[in-house]
Amino acid sequence: MRADVTHFKCTIEDRIATVALDRPERKNPLTFESYAELRDWFRDLAYADDVDAVVFASNGGNFSSGGDVHDIIGPLTKMSMKELLAFTRMTGDLVKAMVNCGKPIIAAIDGTCVGAGAIIAMASDLRIATPQAKCAFLFTRVGLAGCDMGACAILPRIIGQGRAGELLYTGRSMSAEEGAAWGFHNRIVPTEELDGAAREMATRIAAGPNFGHMMTKTMLAQEWSMSIEQAIEAEAQAQAICMQTGDFERAYNAFVAKEKPIFEGD
Secondary structure (H helix, E strand, O other), X not given: OOOOOOOOEEEEEOOEEEEEOOOHHXXXXXXXXXXXXXXXXXXXXXXXXXXXXXXXXOEOOEOEOOEOHHHHHHHHOOOOHHHHHHHHHHHHHHHHHHHOOOOOEEEEEOXXXXXXXXXXXXXXXXXXXXXXXXXXXXXXXXXXXXXXXXHHHHHHHHHOHHHHHHHHHHOOEEEHHHHHHHOOOOEEOOHHHHHHHHHHHHHXXXXXXHHHHHHHHHHHHHHHHOOHHHHHHHHHHHHHHHOOOHHHHHHHHHHHOOOOOOOOOO
């Protein structure tokens, strides 16, 4: 997987990719270019064999301030409907790429996490935050609808319809404590422990049966639109496929030998 990106930070070490937006002096806003490059990077990730987990990190005390007011919001006010739809589809494609990349994504959230930044956190699989983290889906605050980049579909599934509605209608900030109580954040850690906690979780996931993790992520996404009967059948097929992997046999052999299994991802 390539780490030589232009419009965001990326490092790959021990099969864990760490990415972060890289404009800390402006609380890491997104631009047309960073949207597109992140979308393409996560699309490529689906075919990468050298990355098993991703940490989407904060930078300089903040996660992201969302779409850049000058680089994105201003130009959008002058675009035609066709150009606007191309943009909104492109931003939605970033979420689709994250959901379909096949690798667990951990958002490490510090400070400001608003607008499209909050969407990126929402589209991640797991979220660790600091007490200073404040998430806001503030689209109505700029005269738009709260239904942006899948927010009306995904956010209620994480925190519930009523709580999601409140955040999406009002655009107010969700505190770290609220996020933890509502199930948005998996864990709150001190600021100085954020990077280490996210890395520790990613390391634990990367050491697991990564084909099984890919199948888990796939089923979590696909079963939203299935009936219970369809979901049970889909999981039966998915699990039968996983039972053909080497990791399933390795786990059995380790159990018999009273050892800890070492998974190899195949």
